Amino acid sequence: KVVLGIETSCDDTAAAVVDETGNVLGEAIHSQTEVHLKTGGIVPPVAQQLHRENIERIVQEALSASGISPGDLSAIATTIKPGLALSLGVGLSFSKQLVNQWKKPFIPIHHMEAHALTIRLTNQVEFPFLVLLISGGHCLLALVRGVSDFLLLGKSLDIAPGDMFDKVARRLSLTKHPECSSMSGGKAIEHLAKQGNRFHFDISPPMHRVKNCDFSFTGLQHVTEKIITKKEKEEGIEKGQVLSSAADLAAAVQHTAACHIAKRTHRAILFCQQRQWLSQSHAVLVVSGGVASNFYIRRALEIVTDATQCTLLCPPPRLCTDNGVMIAWYRMDYSQTLRQDAVKQSGWRKEGP
Numbered sequence: 135k136v137v138l139g140i141e142t143s144c145d146d147t148a149a150a151v152v153d154e155t156g157n158v159l160g161e162a163i164h165s166q167t168e169v170h171l172k173t174g175g176i177v178p179p180v181a182q183q184l185h186r187e188n189i190e191r192i193v194q195e196a197l198s199a200s201g202i203s204p205g206d207l208s209a210i211a212t213t214i215k216p217g218l219a220l221s222l223g224v225g226l227s228f229s230k231q232l233v234n235q236w237k238k239p240f241i242p243i244h245h246m247e248a249h250a251l252t253i254r255l256t257n258q259v260e261f262p263f264l265v266l267l268i269s270g271g272h273c274l275l276a277l278v279r280g281v282s283d284f285l286l287l288g289k290s291l292d293i294a295p296g297d298m299f300d301k302v303a304r305r306l307s308l309t310k311h312p313e314c315s316s317m318s319g320g321k322a323i324e325h326l327a328k329q330g331n332r333f334h335f336d337i338s339p340p341m342h343r344v345k346n347c348d349f350s351f352t353g354l355q356h357v358t359e360k361i362i363t364k365k366e367k368e369e370g371i372e373k374g375q376v377l378s379s380a381a382d383l384a385a386a387v388q389h390t391a392a393c394h395i396a397k398r399t400h401r402a403i404l405f406c407q408q409r410q411w412l413s414q415s416h417a418v419l420v421v422s423g424g425v426a427s428n429f430y431i432r433r434a435l436e437i438v439t440d441a442t443q444c445t446l447l448c449p450p451p452r453l454c455t456d457n458g459v460m461i462a463w464y465r466m467d468y469s470q471t472l473r474q475d476a477v478k479q480s481g482w483r484k485e486g487p
């Protein structure tokens with residue numbers, strides 16, 4: 135069995151061909167990050183146009199690399215939700231076209247579930263396990279009880295951490311910083327934070343009185359922006375120039391975000407362990423999404439997993455961010471467990487402390 139996976143939910147046009155044992159036979163990806171960095175964020179019609187320009191080439195590249203002819207494909211899997219409607223539409227209409235042309239079954243895929251299951255392609259992980267997805271568009275904690283059997287424990291009540299890092303980086307004009315001009319906001323913050331002293335600024339963690347597993351990053355963004363405005367006045371520099379204290383501020387905001395993420399995750403692990411939904415001695419926490427590549431945040435999560443006898447696992451960086459492999463793989467993992475109707479039955483029931 136061989137499945138073609140197509141992903142266009144946000145700003146990456148991706149495709150991959152994966153077989154039932156999890157071998158990636160071919161993959162291709164086009165990232166729009168550079169274009170969106172210039173406009174200071176994703177403009178949906180621009181993303182849509184770029185997906186349109188690239189989708190055919192990307193699917194062709196993935197197929198050619200795999201050496202599989204369209205006739206030998208078992209099915210075509212495509213992300214149908216969640217994501218930007220305009221972006222999703224491009225992948226969806228393109229794959230419908232292929233489905234008709236090649237007479238193949240169509241498999242609708244839930245993007246977040248695909249992210250959560252990716253780890254089972256690279257590691258032997260049994261259900262149930264806890265997953266923390268942290269990216270530019272998403273922030274959630276869920277208990278994965280089976281393929282397409284998810285229990286949502288907490289999510290961001292406002293923006294995702296990657297979005298917060300991107301906004302703060304933009305406000306700090308980090309694209310003008312010689313060392314981080316072509317980095318994503320989060321990467322630039324991590325890079326600068328290594329040179330900074332987090333103790334120069336005191337930013338308190340969000341929601342510390344709310345004892346559940348939800349997240350919030352807007353307050354953190356606004357507090358940081360206020361400090362930037364104040365510092366600009368003190369340093370006598372214009373908006374748009376890089377502050378001399380940018381590294382200290384990057385270190386402080388990264389530290390506060392890491393503490394917030396680690397604290398909520400710690401609560402989720404304890405909550406699940408108390409209910410015996412997760413083992414007290416060998417539970418697994420999977421962390422994925424673009425923000426999972428941040429080593430400071432990973433270190434904070436390691437402290438939590440060490441304290442709770444959990445194993446921390448992250449897919450390799452190329453599988454942490456949006457990709458076609460996870461879309462093609464979802465179905466393979468799914469058919470091995472012999473359950474049906476992945477997306478329709480998917481739970482996402484909310485439960486938590």
Ligand code: ATP
Nearest residue numbers: 269270271272296318319320321423424425428455
């Ligand atoms: P989705 O939310 O659908 O997965 P996305 O494109 O926003 O889509 P990713 O590609 O997974 O998400 O990740 C991009 C985000 O990760 C950006 O917001 C970026 O700033 C953040 N990011 C990337 N590297 C780092 C890092 N080292 N530290 C913190 N954040 C990072």
Ligand code: FE
Nearest residue numbers: 249269455456
């Ligand atoms: Fe994603």
